[in-house]
Amino acid sequence: MRNKIFLYLFLFTALICLYMVVSNSNMQKAKDSKIDRLEDTITGFKDSLQNAQLKVLDMQYFSLENNDDALAYYDHLELKDPSRYISDKLLETNESKGDNPLIPYEGMENDFKLNKIKILNHKWILADFSDGKYWGEILIKYELKDDLGVDFTLIDHLLYTRSN
Incomplete structure (x- = not known):
């Protein structure tokens, strides 16, 4: 009986560990995709800022x-x-x-x-x-x-x- 309790305890612990590994992997993928989206947004903002600076310089030409x-x-x-x-x-x-x-x-x-x-x-x-x-x-x-x-x-x- 004692062996069966240890077996069930071991299986329960293994299932919890498996759940944590899968859950952690999914969270890591979600965070990586969010970071990639933010990097793309920052790149877009840099391009927009550069275009705005060029427009300002162009507008200041006759000044x-x-x-x-x-x-x-x-x-x-x-x-x-x-x-x-x-x-x-x-x-x-x-x-x-x-x-x-x-x-x-x-x-x-x-x-x-x-x-x-x-x-x-x-x-x-x-x-x-x-x-x-x-x-x-x-x-x-x-x-x-x-x-x-x-x-x-x-x-x-x-x-x-x-x-x-």
């Missing part, structure tokens, strides 16, 4: 901040951020009552005011304007003088038409 040749025109003025200074001066034109004087259109809903400004180089600015409902863009030539005055001259403009 005063990244154009050393254009910035050299302002070395003698001791401006920390010429781009910011010029943008501020251009935005000051919005403070006049009525439409912005650089915009050759009359506002239909409200007054036309400048919204976004992109300083392309040491001579040109591209700006977006709107009255809240209608919008357009203007190309401006500017000159930053030695006394830090800025002259703006409208080169071209367009007003988008609404299609219903």
